[in-house]
Amino acid sequence: MNSVGEECTEMKREYDQCFNRWFAEKFLKGEGSGDPCNELFQRYRHCVQKAIKDKEIPVDGVEFMEPSKDKPEADAGS
Amino acid sequence: MWRVFPDRMILLGTMVKYFLGLNELRSSWDQVFTAFWQRYPNPYSKHVLTEDILYREVKTTDHKLLTRRLLTKTNRLPRWAERFFPANVAHAVYVLEDSIIDVHKKTLTTYTWNINHSTVMSVEERCVYCENSGNKNWTEIRREAWVSSRVFGFSRPIQEFGLARFKSNVTKAIKGYEYILARMQGDLPTRTLVETAKEATEKAKETALAAKERAKDLANKAATSKKQQFV
Numbered sequence: 001m002n003s004v005g006e007e008c009t010e011m012k013r014e015y016d017q018c019f020n021r022w023f024a025e026k027f028l029k030g031e032g033s034g035d036p037c038n039e040l041f042q043r044y045r046h047c048v049q050k051a052i053k054d055k056e057i058p059v060d061g062v063e064f065m066e067p068s069k070d071k072p073e074a075d076a077g078s
Numbered sequence: 079m080w081r082v083f084p085d086r087m088i089l090l091g092t093m094v095k096y097f098l099g100l101n102e103l104r105s106s107w108d109q110v111f112t113a114f115w116q117r118y119p120n121p122y123s124k125h126v127l128t129e130d131i132l133y134r135e136v137k138t139t140d141h142k143l144l145t146r147r148l149l150t151k152t153n154r155l156p157r158w159a160e161r162f163f164p165a166n167v168a169h170a171v172y173v174l175e176d177s178i179i180d181v182h183k184k185t186l187t188t189y190t191w192n193i194n195h196s197t198v199m200s201v202e203e204r205c206v207y208c209e210n211s212g213n214k215n216w217t218e219i220r221r222e223a224w225v226s227s228r229v230f231g232f233s234r235p236i237q238e239f240g241l242a243r244f245k246s247n248v249t250k251a252i253k254g255y256e257y258i259l260a261r262m263q264g265d266l267p268t269r270t271l272v273e274t275a276k277e278a279t280e281k282a283k284e285t286a287l288a289a290k291e292r293a294k295d296l297a298n299k300a301a302t303s304k305k306q307q308f309v
Binding site for chain 2: 001002003004008012015016019020023024027028030033034035041044045048052057058059062064065066067
């Protein structure tokens with residue numbers, strides 16, 4: 001699948017391939033080892049973060065799993 | 079199977095459309111969780127343009143995987159709703175999807191919401207995937223969604239439209255899963271069979287056309303050589 005930054009798609013593909021193998025063969029089977037794809041992830045992530053900044057995609061400031069907390073409620077009841 | 083309870087309720091003073099639905103996938107939890115990371119692209123995900131992993135953390139002590147994914151989706155709109163989007167604003171919708179996979183509990187919980195255009199329409203979705211209690215080879219998805227709009231005087235039709243579009247995307251998501259799961263299990267999905275058949279028909283047509291042209295060509299040549307014989 002394409003990355004939001006065209007130049008990151010190839011890095012993403014490499015990382016995905018590594019991750020998917022680890023996920024199915026190790027993680028789901030309960031093996032305690034950490035994710036071995038971190039190096040690929042950092043390289044890809046660096047690229048995506050730049051693309052996000054360039055495209056001004058508002059990804060910051062939302063707590064993990066808590067989108068509602070950040071939802072503006074200022075005009076509630078007005 | 080659908081169990082839908084569309085309802086109107088008051089939430090923090092804003093009218094919100096609520097949705098609750100249950101889906102069943104005829105694959106085991108570990109297959110579905112694997113498919114979760116490989117679901118795009120599929121023939122039913124043409125509205126999903128890009129996919130990225132923004133954050134990932136493995137909690138080795140309690141065996142959990144935390145991920146934040148960024149998706150770009152098209153923003154299909156009815157004509158009457160286009161006025162709420164300035165012409166110079168990109169129509170693509172950016173969506174964040176946070177997820178937690180708990181291997182011990184065999185659950186996958188996702189929270190998904192749009193981060194732009196949210197004044198016009200906000201869609202929040204929460205899904206819990208778990209092993210079907212009656213059949214361990216099946217996986218159940220419990221899906222809740224909240225659709226709201228803060229466009230004065232138009233929030234109701236926008237919410238109605240948002241809910242309808244959400245439902246149609248849920249159907250596509252399930253079909254997409256079925257396609258990816260079939261591919262993972264080595265079954266060639268029906269769509270591909272249809273496509274293969276179509277391609278074969280096209281190829282046969284082309285071959286027939288080429289043969290016809292070649293026959294014409296040969297006939298012409300034969301006619302010419304005959305003519306030449308008479309000269």
